[in-house]
Amino acid sequence: MGQNEIISLQNIAVSFDGEPVLKDFNLQIGEGEFVTLLGPSGCGKTTTLRIIGGFVKPDQGDVFFNGKKITAVPPYKREVNTIFQKYALFPHLNVFENVAFGMRVHRKKEAEIQATVRRMLEMVNLTGFARRNVNQLSGGQQQRVAIARALANGPKVLLLDEPLGALDLKLRKDMQVELKKIQKQTGITFVFVTHDQEEALSMSDTVVVMDKGRIQQIGSPQDIYNEPKNAFVADFIGESNILDGVMAGDYLAEFAGKRFRCLDKGFAPMEPVDIVIRPEDIEAVPPQQAELSGTVVSVTFKGVHYEIIVDVHGFKWMIQSTRYQAVGQEIGLEIGPDDIHVMKKSEYSGMFGDYSSFSDEMEGLLNSPEGKGQ
Amino acid sequence: MKAKRAAVPYGIWMVIFIIVPMLLVLYFAFTTQEGAFTLQNIATVGRYSNVFVRSIWLGAVATAVSLLIGYPVAYIIARTRACWQSVLILLVILPMWMNFLLRTYAWMTLLEDSGLINNLLEALGLGRVHMINTQGAVVVGMVYNYVPYMIFPLYSVLAKMDPSVIEAAQDLGASQARVFWRVVLPMSMPGVISGITMVFVPAVSTFIISKMLGGGANLMIGDLIDMQFLGSSYNPNLGSAISLVLMVLILICMGIMNQFDDGESKGGGIPL
Structure with a gap:
């Protein structure tokens, strides 16, 4: 991992129509790093990307x-390239010309264009597709053309806006x-x-968890998962039982x-x-072996494991186990010292809790007038 | 099945009012006034080749001017906020709600030697300019009447264009001018083609505009046909023949245009 800082966002604030999207946002990205901006929709992650790309001021x-200030530099003069959400290929050009677009704009020599396009198409396994019409390609193939097109320009930084969402x-x-x-292979900063x-967890060197226009936590995938900083991060990354507690002492x-x-x-x-x-x-x-015990209220088979919801004095715990438990059975929950992660209280405390309800989004659907009748 | 049955009324309409009249035009074009077969009418059309050339020339100029005016207008409308788009579109349509003849009369009074524009020019001390009864006046009249037909297809193509494609072009290093020439214009070619078609065809065959704004000297095919049916030189057979030749010429023009469109959409790539 290169330690040179290639991109730095300092004290960024953006609002659209008076609605703040990013607030006092600071982020440093190292050269050669694979950084992921992770968060729910509307958290400002795409806006952050568009600021780096130059599409949002x-x-x-x-x-x-x-190290150079580029706040006012227009997109076409920046040494970054973007892979857009819906690929945004040029429908009037074939695969070759799509990939060659950036080099033609920069007036590169024909021989160089030919060689680079060939190399790029090879890299994304599209050799032989050069003369195809982009509209005849599958989603996965269009995606590859978009990658080849962005990389053909030899950017220092590649911005990827939910590129796999449609696959x-x-x-x-x-x-x-x-x-x-x-x-x-390329060593380009992603x-x-x-x-x-x-x-986010499986691809990144660094994960930036965002919500409401703010960074909630920056860290390696392991850090983010094992040491979430607040209830939001804990809830958003993976499944978690979040309880109110007090520290009785060290x-x-x-x-x-x-x-x-x-x-x-x-x-x-x-x-x-x-x-x-x-x-x-x-x-x-077995119930007598553990501090906590409760009744199994539901069991869902997930392939790798069973997802078991256990009611302990009204709090619904989720446990994942490879062993089947029958609904209605009394079981004990064994929790070791290193299974317990303690977080400071935050604005998110109390927003996430047990598994007695659906996700917030589902709850919203059920509470809406259309949902009630069903 | 239901869909097929729903098409029956239009099918009948089409046969009575499109197919049959076409066949009648064809019949009249190849017969004498007594009903005998002849090629004389078609041959006579050749005598009016100067009218054909003038019509196609003026039609082409009017189409080109309409494109030059209409494209920026359509582009600006497509780029404004959605709530303003309908207002701007309304402004484009508004003149079309006025009667065609009235609009052209209005241009007569504007362009006359003692008309509004000339009075204004003289008041400004620039002197009068002879405008009425010139080819320029005819072109102005045609552009004014037909430019909405250029704007609509262009607007609908430009409004539907995915803004992220334009961003992608900027992202890859294209300046605003390059984005336009390499992405926006080629992608809007279908709109350009249909706009050209919708302006060129009525412009070439117009007759009122040329009569009112062009005077006697700038006769167009439409006027010629008009004369054969309603004028002093009553000769529906010759009129049909002229119509037929005009139709063929327009078909050829459109064929050439569509060829151009196909070439664009396949994207002129350099083969590997």
Whole structure:
């Protein structure tokens, strides 16, 4: 990983029609890094990308590229290229001319264009497609043309705006591997936007979790998953049981009416905290062997494991286990000290909790007038 | 099946008012006034070749001017906010709600030697300019009447254009001018072609405009045909023959245009 800072966003603020989209936003991206901007729709991740690309001018703050201020530089003069959400290929040009577009605009020599396009098409496995009409290609193929077109310009930074969103699951997985491979091969800095947490975790060197126009956490995929900074990050990345708790002292957390040994310290005595316990860390055991026990209320087969919802005094826990549990059965939940993750209280505390309800989005649908009748 | 049945009324309409009249034109063009077969009418058309050339020339100039005026207008409308687009479109349509003859009369009074424009020019001390009864006046009249037909197809193509394609071109290093010539214009070719068709065809065959604004000296094919049916030189057979030749000429022009369109959409790439 190069340590040179290639892009720096400083104190950026943007609003559209008076609606703030980014607030006091600071982000540094190192050369050769694979950075993912991850967040729900409307969190400002695409806007961040468009600021780097030059399509959105920030109301406040500055953009630096290799230490040079580029805030006012128009898109066509920036050394970054973008892969757009819906590919945005030129429908009036064939595959070859799409890939060659950037080089033709820059008046490169014909021989160089021929060679580069051939090399790019080879890299994205589209050799032999040069003369095809882009409208006759499948989604996956169009995606590859878009990648080749952006890379043919030899950018220092490649911006990818949910490029895999329109592909089906299997193809998406393949493209994830392929993109990662291309990134390693070329050494180009990738700034990748997605709302798919799995995609973010599996591809990135650094994940930037965003919500409401602010960065919630920056870190490696492992950090983000294992050490979420607040309830939002814990809830957005993977599944989590989030409980209200207090720190009874160093290495001692109190939640669900019991005290548990944990690995966290340095909190004020009896400080209220959020406790995160990942479903896969909880062991289903006979009730008498565990501190907590409850009744199984639902079991869903997920292929790799069963997703089991357990009611413990009204709080619905999710556990993931490869062993089947029958609905109505009484089971114990075994939680080890390193399964407990303690977070400071934040604005998101109390917004996410147990598994007694659907996701917020689903809840919204059910509560809408159209949803009620069903 | 239902859809097919729904087409029956139009089918009948088409036979009575399109197919049959076409066959009648064909019949009259190849017969004498007594009904005997002849090629004389078609041969006579040759005598009016100067009228044909003038019509096609004036039609082409009017189409070109309409394109030059209409494209920027359509482009600007397509780029304004959605709520303003309908207002601007309305402004383009508005003159069309006025009677065609009235509009052309209005231009007569504007362009006359003692008309509004000339009075204004003289008041400004620039002197009078003879405008009425010139080819320029005919072109102005045609452009004024037909430019909406150029704007609409262009607008609908430009409004539908995916803005991210334009951003992609900028992203790849194209300045505004390059984006226009390399992406926007080629992608709007279908609109250009249909706009040209919709202006050129009525412009070539117009007759009122040339009569009112062009005077006697700038006779067009439409006037010639008009004279054969309603004028002093009553000769519907010759009129039909002229119509037929005009139709063939327009078909040829359109064929050439469409050829051009196909070439564009396949995207003139350099083969590997």
